[in-house]
Amino acid sequence: MFCCALALLCAERTCPASSFQHATTLGATPATQGTSPDLDSAGWTRFRGPNGSGVSDRHSLPASLGDEHHAWSVDVPLGHSSPVVFDGRIYLSGVENVEAPEGAHEDLVTLCLELASGKTLWKRAIRRPRKGHFDQRNNAASPTPCCDARGVIVFFPDLGLIAYDASGAETWRQVLGPFRNVYGMGASPVLEADRVVLVCDQQEGSFIAAWSRNDGKELWRTERPFALSGHCTPISITGPKTGARRIVAPGSFYLDVYDITNGTRDWFVAGLACEMKSTPVTDGTSIYINGYASPLNQVGNQVEIDEFRAAIENYDKNENGQIDKSEAPRNRAMSYFDFVDRNADGALDEADWTMLRAALASQNGMLAIRIDSATATKETDERVARDLTETNLRWAYRRPVPQLPSPLLYRGILYLLADQSGLLTMLDPTTGDLVERGRLESGKDNYYASPVAGDGKLWLVGESGLVSVVRAGKELETIHAHDLGEACYATPALVDGRVLIRSTKRLHCYR
Incomplete structure (x- = not known):
């Protein structure tokens, strides 16, 4: 059923039925740790840190969030975006109400804070030009900024992209939208090869594009015709033989891989859910991605309808x-x-x-996809993207997986944090076999933030502010539990021996 539906969507894509039914290992490749691009680079410069991994092992990190480790807390504007850090500067986006003589309005805010103290170094505000649709669990400052030595780039769905230098001077702006996404936009921009890359998946007109880091000029834009309401932030991979960098962007039904220089779609693997939200992770040899659309997409619950x-x-x-x-x-x-x-x-x-x-026939699950060893062997822009589903899909885990939290690959274990109840699943990344599954102590909560790890520990932050520190390993062991007492949707940042946790009201620093 799924294959027939997708064949109607795009005749040139082949969709063998077996591609969507795997529940066992298709070809084991040993999973390594720490070989993905920039996995342990300095700073935490994008959503989920180095290449979206959620991992930083450069420094010792606190085992608890007690008073003895609390460095500072500061009030910040409303927002669900995560903090990013470079060279001692924290960048954060938000939205705040402004009372003015001409009437109340909202400002889209970019903050720069000092990592050592939480002191505000500068603040820039732009009047919100429009109000797009957002789910009540989303808001106008959900996408996480990206930063480097030159400054920060922020994406506001109701404005577009805006770049500031390290001193707060605006350097360029790219107006984008309006967008139409069921829940509102959520993907974050990333910096790759002196390009700002952003995935904009929506009901119609989905695309991935790159802009010059220097001046904001659009360098390329590639349509994503089958991508519906999605929120995935891309990562990058390196071809094992060629060394060529590629952008990995999950979307409805497909994981797509693009040439970073010109946006050409190089290869893809089918079998993803119809609505994708999480960010993939890689160990340098494989890509791991979970997708959950709805209970109707769980194996055994699917509904078939007439042609x-x-x-x-x-x-x-x-x-x-x-x-x-x-x-x-x-x-x-x-x-x-x-x-x-x-x-x-x-x-x-x-x-x-x-x-x-096609949406009803798609399946929830966790997929392991081998990185193509032949990446970038062809250089023509007109080539047809290669369907590598049969050869590169290593295994698929079709039990329930998270809808929003992204996977975490750390020290040889693939962690999946359920959206509800604090259920943590551990898989063997080589085979997809279950290692352990259990609920967090004092961690029964809803989870929108993705897990992060460093120094042998995992940090898991719940919606109500419950924070669990878990020891990395094959057994579920909670080292510490802490209740912030504040709503939290943002993924923590780990940098320079510090843990940064943003609530809807405040930014907290522990070290």
Whole structure:
């Protein structure tokens, strides 16, 4: 069913049925640790730190968040973005209400703080030019900035990209949007090869693009026609034989790999869920990515619906050649109606219906994908992206996986933190076999932040402010539990022996 639906979406892509049914190891490749690009580089300069890994082993880190380790806490504007750090400077985005004589409005705020003290070095505010749709668990300052020696680049979905130098002077701006995403935009920009790369997946017009770090000029833009509402921040990989850098961007149904120089889609692997939120991780030989769309996409829960022609015969009462929302069958599958109604006209045409069938047939799961050893052997921009599903999909774990928290690969174990209840699953990255599964002590909470690790410890931050420090290893051992008493959605940062945790109200530093 899935293959037929995807074949209608794009004729040139082959979708062998076996590609979407794997639940066992397809080809074991030993997982290494610390071989991905910039895995342990200085600073924490993007979402989830070095290459999105969530790992920093450069310094000793506190085993508890008690008073003896508390360095400072400061008030910050509302926001779900994570702190990023370079050369002793913390950059953070937010949104705040402003009362003015001409009336109240909201400002999109960029802050620069001193890492040592939390002191504000500078603050820049831009009046919010529009108010796009955001889920109540999202807001106008959810994407995490990226930074380097020159300063910081911030993405505000209601504005676009804006770059400031280290002293706070604006250097360039790229107006983007408006966007239409079911939950609002959430992907963060990254810096790669002197380019700012951003994935903008939405209901229609999804794309990945790169802008010059120097002046913000758009260098390339590549459409992502099958990507729906997504929130994945990309990572980079290096070809094992060629040394060529590539951008890895998960999206609906496919993990896509792009040439960083020109945006050409180089290769892809099929089998992802229809809505992707997490950031992949890599050990230099494989890519690991989890995707969870809905309970309907769990193996055994899937619903099959008619092909479009049969649906028209059965449900098109007004004979307009579409399935209007009032005509749609009353079953579980129609919970996806608004998701695939990409132009929001209240009706599904043949393309929408085909997308619905593909979405319903997709499966939740955790995939391990071998990095292509032949990356960058062809240099023509016109080449067709290679389908490496059969050769490079190593294993797929089809038990329930997280929807929002990204995976963590640390010291030979792949960690998956469930969105609810504090369930932590540990997998063997070589085979996908279960190592351990258990619930965090005092960690029963909802989790939007992704886990991070360093110095032999994991930090897991719950929505209500529950923080668990867990010892890395094959057994689940909570070293310390701490309650901030503040709502937390941002992923922590680990840098220079410090743990930075942002709540919706404050930024806390422990060392």
